[in-house]
Amino acid sequence: MRKYILIRAVYSVVTLWLLVTIIFGLVRLTGDPVTMKAEAGADAAYIAQLRHNWGLDQPLYRQYTSYIGNLLLGDFGHSFGKSLPVKTIYLERLPNSLKLGFAAFVISLVLGIPLGMLSALRVNTWWDSVGKTIALLGLSMPGFFVGLVLIIVFGVQLHWLPVLGKGASAFIWSNPSTWVPFWFKDWSHLAMPAFALGWYFAGAMLRITRSGMLDVLDSDYIKLVRLKGVPEQVVIAKHALKNSMIPVLTLAGLNLLIMVNVAVVIEVIFNWPGVGQLLYDGLSNRDFPMVQGVVLMSGVMIVVLNFVIDVLYGYVDPRIRLSR
Amino acid sequence: MATITRRMPLIIGVSQAVRRSSDVAREAPFIPLLVLTLLVFFAIFAPVIAPHSALDPVKPTREQCLAKYGMAACPYVDNVPPFWAHEGSVRTPLGTDFLGRDVLSRLMYGARISLVVALTGTLVAGVIGTLLGVLAGYLGRWWDQIIMRITDAWLTMPSLVFAILLSSVRGPGLWNIVVILALVFWSRYARVARGEVLTIRERDFVKLAEINGVRKLRIIFRHIVPNVINSVMVVFSLQVGVAVIIEASLSFLGVGVPPPEPSWGLMMAQERESLMEGKWWLAVFPGICITMLVLSANMLGDWLRVRLDPQLRNR
């Protein structure tokens, strides 16, 4: 197990480094950040000043090393718009996005996994068709569309749920007393965005659970368990479930990452003050360090998340847990 | 004493009538093909069959101007509801948008954008990705390692976020989006292609060719590529849907196809304010179009996947 963790850690570090380099390279290659920031008609002096501020007048390798150096020190640059370090603003907003993401994840699990299992257990029947259709719809309707529809139905027409914002509770890093209550308050605000975000993943979860379950149900060892005369509920609940969770968990982790994507649009629609909205604001205000910083930080978070999931996975599967 | 006796002879029948594959592998996917054909039809023939222009406001009638503004003539009438509503008219069956343009026509022209961008972007990504994947798989050793590490790192970037970053640097524009799509998605193909190559490489017919001294390049093109194409095609068909959503999302956020082009995502963004006023249809129609396109692409992709993978046929 230890060796497994070590390998995964090294792998994560390499991935991170590559990620950072790729972002660096692509940004420099696909356009000039300075001209994006500067207004049309800005004079040459201003542009030159900007270039100097950003160190873009330095030779490329110098830029690269200082870029990496800054990152290692935790400096992700300064936002233009808010004149605060990007990192500060990002961290302030992060708990909100995590809350949303977590809620959406839970929704996707609660919706997707049971339906997926039902589909597999009643394969090729009417239930299965329903399940597969739901999954397809989930995967095909863009998140922001679902969000808009929800707003229309529940917010505007029925007035059941508040439409915008996240409510009053806040997570303040410096104030530990806010840490726990934050996760449990203001659920009415969370309902719609979380559902809009989780819908797509419910579809993906459904599929993965269904196919994983079908694979397991076909296997010899399940056949043998049945032949042992173990009651059917136990066959499913004990053996089939645990075995199908392995592929589900793996892909659940991956899906979490895609959730970060859709979250951007959802946050914008629902005016949810999270990291995605930061990205959007940065775009609209041409706040380039902000945009780059958010993207980088998201990348870092994802690599870390994947690492954690890999370790968890190693724990569940005794073949890995018991190895050296 | 335990005995099993079968005094009456046992007959066990197996129904051959039920093909256990039922749903997926059974029949051709008519509905998605139909929908896709329809959308392509609209896209190609939009200039001919669209009732109005997508970019210019519809010329309003006297009655409309009077009803809305109390004037005899006006440049445009905005936010006309669909024909079944009170103020709607059959001239603009799905209503007009905030600038008085006909929604139906814009939807038709929008089909062009969605299809062109998604297909081209995915195609370019596919070509690049497949090539890199095949190279990595075939050349092996440290070529493989380098390309795969890069691919893996690339894959950890969430696609939309990545696309947003790139577009913030490149700026909006239709062809920019295509380039961005290609840059974001090539890694998916690379991974699949490499996997296929590795599997095939070990197969005997390739080894035979190598032993007989056939040139490496020839082996790649004659033996490996056709087999890789199958899996790549499946990825392609499933990725088209994703590309459509990404383009729509980008346009929705304002960094995709710029106005006044009628990208469906953009249309939805522009009508967000009218949502609050209760004019929900303007934002919903483009959304329905996007869903139909992606749904059909996904269904087609699913069918393709089952067709091309013999192991999955029994589900």
Place this chain on the structure above:
Amino acid sequence: MVKAVDGISFSLEAGETFGLVGESGCGKTTTCHSIVHLLPPSARIVSGRIELAGEDLVSKSQREMQKVRGRQIATILQDPMASLDPLFSIYNQVAEPAYYHQALRGSKLRHRVKELLAAVRIPSPEARMKEYPHQMSGGMRQRIVGAVAQAGGPKIIIADEPTTNLDVTIQLQYLNLLKDLQRASGVALIFVTHNLGIVAKMCDKVAVMYAGKIVEMQPVRGLFYHPRHPYTRALLDSIPKLGTKEPLYGIPGQPPDLADLPTGCSFHPRCQHASDRCRNQEPCEQSIGNGGTARCWLASEEFARE
């Protein structure tokens, strides 16, 4: 409707080993699955009766069969790698039948598991119990499967090609083990195989299946020394003989597609002795002396071979 198994009939005594022989696809596995009512959804028992200790199994519901499986009839499958659940410990898996059928718990259960593992000659069972399937070799796994089969205290064990996936060197060990277990517990064994050598060693009575029917059934010596059905004879002839350089003999042709059986006797296209009667009339079971039967028009004639 394809008849996977057509008109099978046999009986089994306690402590007896019954061999079921045939090529792939002849219906032996289907027969075994049907005894415990675990057929795939596309198959069903059309007619027949399976009697165990006076009760008919065919008419039982799945719920009722659950109590029969493992408790009265246990099964050993072919592939030891795939038979055990990779995520649960050996203890867990061997204990399951005892837990559900004999309601053993706690230390009694542990003791029983140890007993079972020791009976299949697993060294240091205490330590092994905590381990997982992937840590064991194929031979060991198959022995554990044997322990699992014994755990419920069954009267019948169905072994479906248990040694086919084992190394040849381990096969003999395993067969001896099965025989010892049988002797100790008096359990009846239904042994499915395509290997006549194993049949000779293990079985008391043998049935040869072809195209879903039993074409010959005899006590083992009778089958080997006086086979009455041309198919059996052909199978015996195709066993390579040590010490001679005779060319290998294979049965010409292919087993028929069950959906498209030949008229008359199913074997006639491949049979050297086929007559018109064979081609047109399906043979019924002819009794041949020692309590055996053969489904062949030529069996009743003096066709014994020395």
